[in-house]
Amino acid sequence: MLGNDGEALPTAAKEIPPELQGLRMTKQRREVYSVLLHNRDHPTANEVFGRVQADMPSISLATVYNCLDALVDHGLINRVNFDREPSRFCVNLTPHVHFQDKKSGVIHDLSFKDGCQITDVLDLPNGTEVSELELTIRGFLPKGS
Amino acid sequence: MLGNDGEALPTAAKEIPPELQGLRMTKQRREVYSVLLHNRDHPTANEVFGRVQADMPSISLATVYNCLDALVDHGLINRVNFDREPSRFCVNLTPHVHFQDKKSGVIHDLSFKDGCQITDVLDLPNGTEVSELELTIRGFLPKGS
DNA sequence: AGACATAATTAGAACTATTCTAATTATGTT
DNA sequence: AACATAATTAGAATAGTTCTAATTATGTCT
Numbered sequence A, B: 001m002l003g004n005d006g007e008a009l010p011t012a013a014k015e016i017p018p019e020l021q022g023l024r025m026t027k028q029r030r031e032v033y034s035v036l037l038h039n040r041d042h043p044t045a046n047e048v049f050g051r052v053q054a055d056m057p058s059i060s061l062a063t064v065y066n067c068l069d070a071l072v073d074h075g076l077i078n079r080v081n082f083d084r085e086p087s088r089f090c091v092n093l094t095p096h097v098h099f100q101d102k103k104s105g106v107i108h109d110l111s112f113k114d115g116c117q118i119t120d121v122l123d124l125p126n127g128t129e130v131s132e133l134e135l136t137i138r139g140f141l142p143k144g145s
Numbered sequence C: 001a002g003a004c005a006t007a008a009t010t011a012g013a014a015c016t017a018t019t020c021t022a023a024t025t026a027t028g029t030t
Numbered sequence D: 001a002a003c004a005t006a007a008t009t010a011g012a013a014t015a016g017t018t019c020t021a022a023t024t025a026t027g028t029c030t
Helices: A027-038 A045-055 A061-073 B027-038 B045-055 B061-073
Strands: A078-080 A088-090 A097-101 A107-110 A129-140 B078-080 B088-090 B097-101 B107-110 B129-140
Touching: A027 A045, A027 A061, A045 A061, A061 A078, A061 A088, B027 B045, B027 B061, B045 B061, B061 B078, B061 B088
Parallel strands: A097 A129, B097 B129
Antiparallel strands: A078 A088, A097 A107, A129 B129, B078 B088, B097 B107
């Protein structure tokens, strides 16, 4: 259903980054994280479940939810919400927003223009502390992108 | 739970704007819309249900959902989603984003700086057509705003 | 290594916001 | 008034997610 952006990807498992400190890296969490690293198409929990089952048929859906929560809590992945659709998960930790192409359904990560952030264009009271910010866009990409 | 921003508000019912063309204005839809106009605190469907029941005890929750959907479809109100929490509803039709103060829980409408829009700071491919865009922010307002 | 405390996993039940179904009622039109 | 159509309603159904309680794994301390 959803495609893959096709970037070069690390081979995971062996290359799990140091943010993992403080998170008990169980087989299940490693596998969930690895699945997310290998196919960065913003899968839902259920899609992750399906992919993990290929390597680990005995895992339960509850565990997938638990693992995803743990990874989000430790800042290794992000949760992405479009409206009230099922949450999706994203390993891209750089500041970005999400754009879903209405033709293909593919979700793309969109960066900011150099040196820009969203709050540059917003009328925020001086001294406001932003803790969480989520921007989702749907639309049509130009032909041939 | 949620407060009211305290703006001057029209008395509704009598002052329903012309966008209503094409929408059959039933007692229930009028009442739902009127409730939203009178207290602009971004209530959930369930909160709207509770408020409408004061004037119209026989209304059903399904009708409230139907009415909200109809009003959204006709562009009279907007649906607001924070994560996967219950949808909230907003009569403000001007371009704005939503900020929830983590201290009070109150949701504020935030405007753009003069002449700015979000896409100004985003790296969108040239010719991208944006159909829907939602930005939600959570954080802390400075003391005494 | 063995024993212990703690945390993670699991299956399944439970929960909640929302949507659906089918029957009834209201609306606007001829 | 009669008709066709759309809206309302109660309640059942659905779907994503969370909870519960039992089991298993993990890391630590001796």
